[in-house]
Amino acid sequence: MIAQQRIEYTGVRELRGPLAVVAGVRGVGWDEFVRIRLSGREIRHGLVLEVDRDLAVVEVLEGTAGMDTEGTRLEFTGEPLHVPVGPGWLGRVCNGRGDPADGGPPVFTSRRTRVAGAPINPVRREPPAEPVLTGLSAIDALTTLVRGQKLPVFSLPGLPHLELATQIAAQANVGGEPFSVVFAGMGLTHTDAAFAQDALAPRSAAGELVLLLNTADDPVIERILTPRLALTIAEALAFDGGRHVLVVMTDMTSYAEALREVSAARGEVPGRRAYPGYLYSDLAAVYERCGRIRGLPGSVTVLPVLTMPGGDITHPVPDLTGYITEGQIVFSREVNAQGIYPPIDPLSSLSRLMRVGAGPNRTRPDHLPVAAQLVAALARARQLRELSELIGTSALSRTDRSYLDFEEAFRRDLVAQRPDESRTLDDTLERAWQVLLHLPAGELTMLPSDLLDRRRADRSAQQEAG
Incomplete structure (x- = not known):
């Protein structure tokens, strides 16, 4: 068999924010993985965002800083971005692209899978059942989290949502069954990233945690990749490894703002508050990857944390998230002002699946x-x-x-x-x-x-x- 010859393209027409526009391409498809070689021999990576005739728009995962249109060469691999998956991720600390940030070697496993993934087929979905206990009374008693559920936390700027997210990730359990946590931090300050790493160190050392940290000064494209990478890792641990996996993602508002920045760089017509018109479908494509699959062991439960700009629950990000998910945990400034942690407002919070995950044969009859x-x-x-x-x-x-x-x-x-x-x-x-x-x-x-x-x-x- 003759190996397929790979072609490097040099026709970079424009560098626009995190995007590179390449001319003269042939046979290139959407979501294709790209290797980018700079004039100084540095290697970067990208994904094809759009193809129009012989033009391809490539989002550069490491950003376009330092790139020039003359000396940049792009190689299209002919396949989407794949990552290794399996238990080798447990105990590792990586950046938002999955590159090691703990001084260890890259993650190597025997199987690779596509990062983009897909929502679970509704026909194969198993109804959520059995609780995930967080160790927090305000949640376990009144808004019980159920295996396979997506239950967001709506916070306000300045309230301790990161503390809550790390506490849940550090102490959640499913009563002795195989359990793992994937924590995806997006747009964190370096102080917040260090706090999360320290708070989760015991669980990471026990081999029960995967930690992905994207900081505010990392490339914006990485922020869009981070939750998808987290879910890809979680799906393999759950449906191949038979584990119940909790994915904690904070802050999804930072993710949506990254999506808005890329949309603006592409020159797309903006929707509400300048967010792209496809924000709803994009968020749904992320959230709907959780659940249980009939005939397969394990489950993926998603706890997205997001801040409501200006405390506005009708802001596009919390508003659309509320349509997609199965309830919400809402923070209150009034409760926080009284010095109570966690500052949860029980009357505004709701778990729509609590009745199938709590009660007789689930938690307690009372x-x-x-x-x-x-x-x-x-x-x-x-x-x-x-x-x-x-x-x-x-x-x-x-x-x-x-x-x-x-x-x-x-x-x-x-x-x-x-x-x-x-x-x-x-x-x-x-x-x-x-x-x-x-x-x-x-x-x-x-x-x-x-x-x-x-x-x-x-x-x-x-x-x-x-």
């Missing part, structure tokens, strides 16, 4: 009714808090004041948690019971009477023994 009662009581407490600010607490009835006591205990004893504290689900639900028992029995209408009687009897026995 989990769902306790969660429902907590939310109902918290909504009532918030109404009474607003009323007390108008008429004064003394004008409220004893029952009404018990709701205010409940709200204070809820935040102090259940939600508030140290950034290095991991709670078991039993601990979380026991705390929830103690909080609910601040209310009169007649107000606990969402709890089965036999369950409530047994709890009150246990509490009385403990008080007598004490």
